[in-house]
Amino acid sequence: MFAAFAQAEDPDEQITEALLGHGAVTGCVALDVGCGTGRFGSRLAPHAKSYVAVDASPQMARIAAENLGCRRTVAIARGERLPFADATFDRILASFLLANLPRSLRNQVLAELLRVARSSPEAAIWAVENHWHGAFQKLRGRAGGVENAEVLPLLRDHGFRVVETIRTRLRFPSPEHARVVLGMLCGEAAACALTEEPCADIDHQVVLLERAAAR
Numbered sequence: 001m002f003a004a005f006a007q008a009e010d011p012d013e014q015i016t017e018a019l020l021g022h023g024a025v026t027g028c029v030a031l032d033v034g035c036g037t038g039r040f041g042s043r044l045a046p047h048a049k050s051y052v053a054v055d056a057s058p059q060m061a062r063i064a065a066e067n068l069g070c071r072r073t074v075a076i077a078r079g080e081r082l083p084f085a086d087a088t089f090d091r092i093l094a095s096f097l098l099a100n101l102p103r104s105l106r107n108q109v110l111a112e113l114l115r116v117a118r119s120s121p122e123a124a125i126w127a128v129e130n131h132w133h134g135a136f137q138k139l140r141g142r143a144g145g146v147e148n149a150e151v152l153p154l155l156r157d158h159g160f161r162v163v164e165t166i167r168t169r170l171r172f173p174s175p176e177h178a179r180v181v182l183g184m185l186c187g188e189a190a191a192c193a194l195t196e197e198p199c200a201d202i203d204h205q206v207v208l209l210e211r212a213a214a215r
């Protein structure tokens with residue numbers, strides 16, 4: 001179901017293009033934490049010197065391994081206990097991870113990202129999170145809600161700055177497809193809203209944040 005969602009997300013690859021445009025992983029030893037199906041990793045990895053992707057879910061890691069191909073490393077690992085030595089990576093990416101974590105884990109994961117990042121001036125941590133506006137946030141009942149009210153300020157408190165706000169879309173093959181996928185992933189309210197107003201193309205706003213890894 002998440003793969004069906006991921007296929008609909010960012011159909012014109014604006015998020016990937018923005019990450020590439022900012023040189024988020026170019027020429028670097030990169031780590032993608034909570035990589036999911038590897039949809040960003042598969043596009044970003046060819047630009048990196050090396051690319052390691054990890055996810056807590058064995059199923060996600062298996063799909064990511066298929067999508068990233070054999071020249072990339074994919075492992076099952078949790079963001080709060082990364083199996084890497086201190087100061088291993090130049091660039092770290094956490095896309096749509098932090099808001100999906102239990103509140104109690106977020107600080108631990110951020111501390112781990114910082115621990116495994118090199119402290120050179122070029123080293124950086126990138127986060128991609130949902131913006132608080134947009135039809136998608138409304139559909140899932142989270143517009144201006146707790147997810148953004150907590151996560152974006154938390155990231156700012158940890159030294160992240162907003163680099164770009166991207167107005168992208170979720171584009172499903174049909175309104176029925178959108179209703180089924182978003183109903184499963186976001187709940188009954190989303191399914192009801194899409195039954196009342198069928199729609200296959202949904203506004204989705206996303207925030208790109210960065211912090212220098214040097215402490």
Ligand SMILES: C[S@@+](CC[C@H](N)C(=O)[O-])C[C@H]1O[C@@H](n2cnc3c(N)ncnc32)[C@H](O)[C@@H]1O
Pocket residue numbers: 006033034035036037038039040054055056057060077078079080094095096097100101105
């Ligand atoms: C919303 S998905 C985002 C996936 C991917 N980064 C993307 O943008 O498509 C969140 C991912 O984080 C993973 N995850 C959840 N808790 C985690 C944890 N503690 N450590 C590492 N990964 C975790 C989930 O298995 C899931 O694949």
